[in-house]
Amino acid sequence: MHHRIPHQDCKMTAKLTFQDLTFYEMPDHVRIALLKHFYIEIEKELLKEGIGTYNIPDPHTIEFEGVMQEQAERKFYQILGKHIDELKSIKGRNTATYVHKNSGIPLMGCLSFGIADKGTTLLEIKPITGCNMGCIFCSVDEGIGTRKTHEFVVEKDYLVQEVNKLLDYKKHQGMVIYINSHGEPFLYADMVGLVADLKKNKWISEIHIITNGTYLTPELCSQLDKAGLTHLNISVSGFDAEKAKEVMGSTAYNIEKVKEIITYLTKHTKIEVIITPVVMFGINEREMGKIIVWAKQIGVKKVCIQNFLMNRRGRNPAKELDWEKFKEFLHQLEQEHSMKLLFDLKLEKTKEYPKPFKRGEVVQAEIGTQGRYKTEYIAVAQQRCITLPKVVQKGDNPLKKGERISVMITKSNHNIFVGEIVHKRGRK
Structure with missing residues (x-):
């Protein structure tokens, strides 16, 4: 067993360095950002009286004078633990919950975060909630204009641990992981680390991330490629600039940047891109042909058009199209563009954890x-x-x-x- 050697100089300065925490000096308090997009605020006097005089030499480090390393660590974690329930989201200022292995919150049972297993070879995981867009078709009311008031972010190691336990229980080769947040998954700060850890699991054959593509950069795409990501399912539901802004519900949406990053992915990485438009009849059905033509030109092999579905708590800008009419629409596009658009997910059944509760209990x-x-x-x-x-x-x-x-x-x-x-x- 390897023991970490505490950083301790003759003046007895304790140095605490973190990967997931960032420290900011404010007038009366210290703001501590967790995983970039969440924060708590701790009064300066509380840190001084509870631990000692402090200094922030760099964004990820806080030092305390006149205190032993182990004592500083213990007291800092105690203060952090008392304030973690005050966590807030930087985007929108919603309150938030950090779901970690000692939080007492399981990762199964809730659709908003954690693990969703329907007993097939496809497993959904949700490390974070929230979105930077306000898609007019959003079925879960995320992002700009949401009525939701609380967010969730899950500790990476806890999520990986529970996924590994479940897959060891299933014992089924060829599992497909969909990182499919209620919102935009790339708000999750350690997505590369999450992918890399999942890739180590022997039961997993594919890892997909469902994204709007706005946070992707060439550097991030290269990191994801090295980490072992197999697929990026990118939502492109409008081709022309103004229509794309309308559909994504944001004037900040830049379809040209998204097109550029998709082109980069096809030319410079092994990651397979699947373009996943949502079609709303009377709004953007004419965009589908343009998207298909462009996708073929840059070498994207799969366009998976989704039918808009109404949801009680979602945004419902159009009516659902009957499934037979939707299939006819796709078949017509297939003939016009010589590209397969109708797909059957070939999923196999797998073991599920026993359900501890029944309806009515x-x-x-x-x-x-x-x-x-x-x-x-x-x-x-x-x-x-x-x-x-x-x-x-x-x-x-x-x-x-x-x-x-x-x-x-x-x-x-x-x-x-x-x-x-x-x-x-x-x-x-």
Whole structure:
């Protein structure tokens, strides 16, 4: 076992350096950014009184004078732990939850974050929520204009650990991983590290990232290529500049930059690009032919056009097209452009973890965290999350983390659970 040698000089200065934390001096407090897009604020006096006089020599390091290394580390983590529930998202200032291995929050049970397993060779993982665009077709109401008030970000090592456990349970070769966040996955700061760690798993044959492409750069694409990413599924739902801005719900969207990075990927990496437009009839159906022609010109082998589907909580700018009419539309495009557009996902069945709850069952649970909406909470029981979508608060007495409750399961599908509170039991 290798022991880290503490940094300690004759003046007894403790030096704490982090990869995932960035320190910023503010007038009355220190802002600590977690994974680039989240932050907490700690009063300067609390750091001085709780640990010692501090200095920030570089963005990822904080030093404390007159204190031993181990003592500084222990006290800093104690302060960090007390403030982590005050985490906020830099983008939009929503509150946020950091889901880590000691958080008490499982990675199965909730659609918003973690792992979604439907018992096939395709496994979805969601390391982060939130988006930089405001796509008019978004089925989960993410990004610009969202009504959601709370975000999630998952510790990389915790996510990889739980994926590895699940795949060892399945024992099935040829697993396909879809990194398919509710939002834009490249908001996740350590995406390259996540891909590299997943690539080590012997059961995994493909790793896809579902993205709008706006955060991609040549340098990042090269890093992802070296890490072992096999596919980038890039949403391009408008070809002309103004139509693209309209569909993506943002005047900042630059379709030309996205086209440039897709061209770079096809010429300079082994990553296979799949272009995944969403077609909304009456809005952008005429863009599909233009996208196909361009994709063929630059060497993209697969364009997978998706039919817009209405969702109760999504943005619904158009009506759904009947599936038979949608297939006719794709068939016509296939004939016009000599490119296959109709695909069948050839998925095999795999083992699933047993479901601990059934619909209608009342289970004993605890409040784990706030949910995505103001009225939503995430409860925890038997290593599963249970989403409580409509919690009615009475007076100024909101539910608190750790509060014990009885929950009736109202939906139970592939280890995704929804419930409603039937009785509160106080805190343990």
